[in-house]
Amino acid sequence: MKIAVDAMGGDHAPQEIIIGVEQARDLYPDVEFYLYGMEDQIRPLVKNQDRLTIIPTTETIDMGEEPVRAIRRKKDSSIVRAANAVKAGEADAFFSAGNTGAVLAAGLFIVGRIKGIDRPGLTSVLPVADPKTDQQNFVYLDTGANAESKEKNLVQFAYLGKFYAQKVLKVAQPRVALLNNGTEEDKGDKLHKAVYQLLNDDPEIDFVGNVESSELLNGRADVVVTDGWGGNAALKATEGTAKTMLSLIKNGILNGGLRAKLGYLLMKPVFGQIGKIMGTSNYGGAVMLGLKAPVVKTHGSSKADAVKNTIGQIREMLSSKVIDETVIHFSAIDQAEDVDNSSKNS
Structure with missing residues (x-):
């Protein structure tokens, strides 16, 4: 190679x-x-x-x-x-x-x-942060290659993500979800409502419905499909929240006196595990599928x-x-x- x-x-x-x-x-x-x-x-x-x-x-x-x-x-x-x-x-x-x-x-x-x-999709592999599941990661696209997308594009993204999950992540039957502003079938704008129906009616796609951005890292699906604008916005919001929380924890330890520092030493292995799960370097780069x-x-x-x-x-x-x-x-x-x-x- x-x-x-x-x-x-x-x-x-x-x-x-x-x-x-x-x-x-x-x-x-x-x-x-x-x-x-x-x-x-x-x-x-x-x-x-x-x-x-x-x-x-x-x-x-x-x-x-x-x-x-x-x-x-x-x-x-x-x-x-x-x-x-x-x-x-x-x-x-x-x-x-x-x-x-x-x-x-x-x-x-x-x-x-x-x-x-029609349009390739920029694809990331993101971690699953829910300790109740054995699932480690999922495929997420489009994360920003296309500012605007059509129904056909998102259906193609579903297939691109499915093949990647099967071949690279070794998921036998990938579950596919659509990122939306609600889990109900009738949620979203005209584009997302139409894509929901197309994916739901496709016998080759194991479609599990909508997923909200608040549930993105909870392992609802093996592939999450989104338009490039929304996908990029949700991804950056998630990354920004994680960085902010880490900063708040760090400042709390540094300014919390001896008790906070002793607590950190006791919790250090846990922080290490969290860092390993959430570290972006562990999952490779973004792929133009x-x-x-x-x-x-x-x-x-x-x-x-x-x-x-x-x-x-x-x-x-x-x-x-x-x-x-x-x-x-x-x-x-x-x-x-x-x-x-x-x-x-x-």
């Missing part, structure tokens, strides 16, 4: 990217890496060149740059070169911690959509551990052939639609 890596993307690049890649290289003997970026910055950081190839580039795309303009103008940037390697078949997947918009644009315009998919090859983006602040785990996620995507499953499904639908349209025109 060959992975094209944007070595210059992220707040801690290229150092943490290289460290994480080398950790993954040592862990997975069946994976090779192509490191795209400034050679004078990358080469001194590489400790062992086994299965690592440095591809020199002369440009980088910064976090604040306009995505589409950047990938069109900076042809020799690490993001564009890595994406082109996947398009040309020189690599099997593309990984970056850089400019999110540029990574998504490169995936869409360079790697390309699977035929039959619906493209012809894995395009995976980690958070800009990711360090080596998150990079290593994301490489493991990409490896599982490649070995499980989840993209092949997606291509087969949507190609069959596309062919059926072509036949139907042809018969109508004749």
